[in-house]
Amino acid sequence: MMLSEPKINIKPDSMAITIRPDRIYAFDRTGRFVIGFKEGHNFRRSLDNRFMEKWGGFFDGMKERERRFLTEEEARGFYETLRQELVALSGALARGEVELIGKGDRLASESRAWLDRALAADWDALSADRDRFYRVYAPVGILPPDQYLSLVVQATLGCSYNKCTFCDFYRGQRFAIKKPAEFRQHLAAIREFFGEAVYLRKNIFLADANALVIPQNQLIPLMRELHEAFAFMPYGLQAEERIRWRDSHPDGMEGVYAFLDAFSGRKKTVEDFAALRDLHLKRAYIGLETGDDALLAFLNKPGTAGDACEAVAALKAAGVPVGVIVMTGVGGDRFSEGHIRETAQTLRQMALGDGDILYFSEFVEHSGGEYAERAAEYGVRPLSRPEIAAQQQEMVSRLNLPRYGAKVAKYDIREFVY
Numbered sequence: 411m412m413l414s415e416p417k418i419n420i421k422p423d424s425m426a427i428t429i430r431p432d433r434i435y436a437f438d439r440t441g442r443f444v445i446g447f448k449e450g451h452n453f454r455r456s457l458d459n460r461f462m463e464k465w466g467g468f469f470d471g472m473k474e475r476e477r478r479f480l481t482e483e484e485a486r487g488f489y490e491t492l493r494q495e496l497v498a499l500s501g502a503l504a505r506g507e508v509e510l511i512g513k514g515d516r517l518a519s520e521s522r523a524w525l526d527r528a529l530a531a532d533w534d535a536l537s538a539d540r541d542r543f544y545r546v547y548a549p550v551g552i553l554p555p556d557q558y559l560s561l562v563v564q565a566t567l568g569c570s571y572n573k574c575t576f577c578d579f580y581r582g583q584r585f586a587i588k589k590p591a592e593f594r595q596h597l598a599a600i601r602e603f604f605g606e607a608v609y610l611r612k613n614i615f616l617a618d619a620n621a622l623v624i625p626q627n628q629l630i631p632l633m634r635e636l637h638e639a640f641a642f643m644p645y646g647l648q649a650e651e652r653i654r655w656r657d658s659h660p661d662g663m664e665g666v667y668a669f670l671d672a673f674s675g676r677k678k679t680v681e682d683f684a685a686l687r688d689l690h691l692k693r694a695y696i697g698l699e700t701g702d703d704a705l706l707a708f709l710n711k712p713g714t715a716g717d718a719c720e721a722v723a724a725l726k727a728a729g730v731p732v733g734v735i736v737m738t739g740v741g742g743d744r745f746s747e748g749h750i751r752e753t754a755q756t757l758r759q760m761a762l763g764d765g766d767i768l769y770f771s772e773f774v775e776h777s778g779g780e781y782a783e784r785a786a787e788y789g790v791r792p793l794s795r796p797e798i799a800a801q802q803q804e805m806v807s808r809l810n811l812p813r814y815g816a817k818v819a820k821y822d823i824r825e826f827v828y
């Protein structure tokens with residue numbers, strides 16, 4: 411049965427189809443499914459063809475989002491149903507029963523071409539992407555939430571330290587910095603892998619864990635390789651100029667984003683960061699975790715809160731905004747009081763402002779890790795979800811919002827998909 415009022419919305423970088431108000435799906439220019447909304451649940455496909463489902467729910471009496479990765483069988487079932495809807499939509503399009511949204515006078519033929527590409531991307535084509543993806547990328551451990559749609563380029567592999575007890579994103583990976591020629595090949599392979607799907611990606615995330623640890627004399631040539639591979643929107647364009655630039659550079663990039671750990675941040679000067687800003691570094695993300703040095707030591711994270719403040723000050727003096735990540739709940743009851751007090755104090759000292767983001771990321775314990783061993787040794791009781799929420803609220807209450815300036819947001823590492 412064809413459902414009423416289906417819509418096809420064509421944009422330069424994507425197609426959104428509305429089968430009915432509670433079934434909306436979006437596709438990239440190669441016809442790959444990207445994201446969907448179906449009967450109150452959100453679905454997102456990763457580039458290695460895993461499907462994450464998210465929905466609202468209650469946990470410990472608190473309204474929360476739940477999430478899970480579908481099994482391969484479930485993902486395939488979801489996608490086959492979606493394809494049946496595409497086939498029905500294709501028939502409706504042929505009968506002129508679809509509302510078309512978009513620019514230009516060739517909307518009907520463009521909608522047909524977009525829909526045909528989506529129909530051609532069957533399950534086998536999506537499955538084949540997984541192998542192609544892993545020929546181009548090492549596993550992508552994590553990104554900040556505002557960077558999930560960035561184009562990841564791996565200038566480094568893994569983490570230069572890799573010993574924080576709470577973190578297993580890069581365990582087992584040997585740290586390496588790519589040479590310019592190797593990086594150039596990586597960028598070319600990424601270009602080939604994405605094809606025109608790259609139009610959806612407006613920024614670059616310079617991965618992996620701590621790419622800004624790369625010594626400045628090696629990092630600048632790698633940043634220049636990025637500029638060889640991609641056009642970057644010039645700084646200072648007005649709104650209309652930005653639109654014109656985007657129209658003429660559909661695969662252009664607006665900025666480069668990267669993680670920086672405070673212990674390595676100390677090694678870069680204001681001038682170093684300014685040179686990176688001139689090469690379009692638009693934000694550096696610092697995993698502060700806590701302002702409490704005793705808790706940092708417990709977590710085996712090198713450096714101090716003072717190091718993080720210095721790194722933030724250097725970045726801001728160079729005109730590079732920051733994203734600062736605080737981990738709530740970590741250290742349990744044993745460290746909670748110091749965590750709240752010292753973190754609020756550190757954040758006040760950082761004086762984050764316009765363009766900066768303060769993330770609160772709830773601690774997620776990975777199984778069999780060193781954190782659990784240490785926590786048992788120290789007699790740490792894990793905090794409950796309400797206690798973690800209260801901890802975050804107490805930190806925020808000490809920041810004098812809204813005068814604090816920075817955007818405050820949630821960072822749930824369990825929702826990461828690339």
Ligand code: SF4
Pocket residue numbers: 569570571572573574577578579580619620671697711
């Ligand atoms: S928290 Fe950062 S520095 Fe520590 S192991 Fe993980 S990626 Fe490396």
